[in-house]
Amino acid sequence: AQSVAQPEDQVNVAEGNPLTVKCTYSVSGNPYLFWYVQYPNRGLQFLLKYITGDNLVKGSYGFEAEFNKSQTSFHLKKPSALVSDSALYFCAVRDSPNQGGKLIFGQGTELSVKP
Amino acid sequence: DAGVTQSPTHLIKTRGQQVTLRCSPKSGHDTVSWYQQALGQGPQFIFQYYEEEERQRGNFPDRFSGHQFPNYSSELNVNALLLGDSALYLCASSRGTGPNQPQHFGDGTRLSIL
Numbered sequence: 488a489q490s491v492a493q494p495e496d497q498v499n500v501a502e503g504n505p506l507t508v509k510c511t512y513s514v515s516g517n518p519y520l521f522w523y524v525q526y527p528n529r530g531l532q533f534l535l536k537y538i539t540g541d542n543l544v545k546g547s548y549g550f551e552a553e554f555n556k557s558q559t560s561f562h563l564k565k566p567s568a569l570v571s572d573s574a575l576y577f578c579a580v581r582d583s584p585n586q587g588g589k590l591i592f593g594q595g596t597e598l599s600v601k602p
Numbered sequence: 603d604a605g606v607t608q609s610p611t612h613l614i615k616t617r618g619q620q621v622t623l624r625c626s627p628k629s630g631h632d633t634v635s636w637y638q639q640a641l642g643q644g645p646q647f648i649f650q651y652y653e654e655e656e657r658q659r660g661n662f663p664d665r666f667s668g669h670q671f672p673n674y675s676s677e678l679n680v681n682a683l684l685l686g687d688s689a690l691y692l693c694a695s696s697r698g699t700g701p702n703q704p705q706h707f708g709d710g711t712r713l714s715i716l
Contacts, residue, residue: 519701530606530692530707531645538702577644581701588658589635590694590705592644 489514491578493593500568500600508563508596510578519581520561521590522552526574537561548572568600604629606708608693614714615683623678623711627695634676635705636668639690651676652699680713688715 490513500506512518519538523531535546542554552563563576575597579590607626615621627634633652637645647660651670670676674695680687690712694705 521704523707528709530608530709531694533704533706536702536704579644588699588701589647589650589660590637590645591647594644595642 489580489591491520491580491591491593493576493578493596495596496594497597497599500598502570502600502602503567506565506568506572506598506600508576508578508598510561510563510593512559512561512578512580514580518554518559518561520552520554521579521581522546522550522561522563523577523579523592524574525577525595531577534563568598570600570602573598573600606631606693606695606706608691608708608711610711611709612712612714614716616716617683617685619683620679620681621683621713623680623691623693623713625676625678625693625695625708627674627676627693628706631695631697631706632674633696633699633703634670634674635694635696636676636678637692637694637707638662639692639710641689645692648678650699657699683715685715688713 492511521536522534525531537554545551575595578593609624635650636648639645649659650657654670665681667679690710692710694707696703696705
């Protein structure tokens with residue numbers, strides 16, 4: 488069965504510093520990986536996806552993610568954090584890639600960026 | 603360009619009642635998926651609709667049912683509500699069911715069961 492794990496419940500970063508939110512995955516075939524962000528009392532906003540190609544994927548709001556097949560990881564990164572980046576971040580993997588299908592989400596990581 | 607819209611935003615029900623939640627997909631999208639997000643958890647997939655048919659279903663009981671209309675909008679129905687059904691219910695839409703297509707989420711319906 489496909490699964491994702493986000494090993495950190497919370498990440499604290501000072502504004503202006505780089506940030507990393509970790510994600511590892513387990514799939515039986517080629518992975519289809521996604522990052523979403525959720526602000527309080529809102530739905531999930533799509534940030535970026537990895538389907539195939541370059542291991543470094545660029546997304547919205549200055550975020551990027553690094554795909555590492557040997558370590559089965561897909562960590563979310565940003566060179567310089569903003570206070571407004573404080574939110575809940577979810578990594579997700581697509582089930583049944585040949586048929587589209589559901590997204591399987593991790594438990595989420597709460598990012599707190601302090602001024 | 604309107605995104606995914608869900609109604610109502612909040613709902614309070616009692617055990618045993620039935621509820622219907624509604625979703626209009628983003629313009630140009632024809633596939634709708636429903637997720638349940640319990641407090642402090644990641645979203646859990648309920649089911650997906652495409653061409654007015656349920657295409658895939660998660661590990662949810664038959665009390666959870668849905669429908670998709672010709673205009674691609676969708677409803678989620680839950681019968682015989684339990685306290686454990688209290689959650690944020692999220693609708694997501696996409697253009698087709700292909701794996702390349704990201705799902706775009708609405709802001710959800712917060713369902714509270716008393």
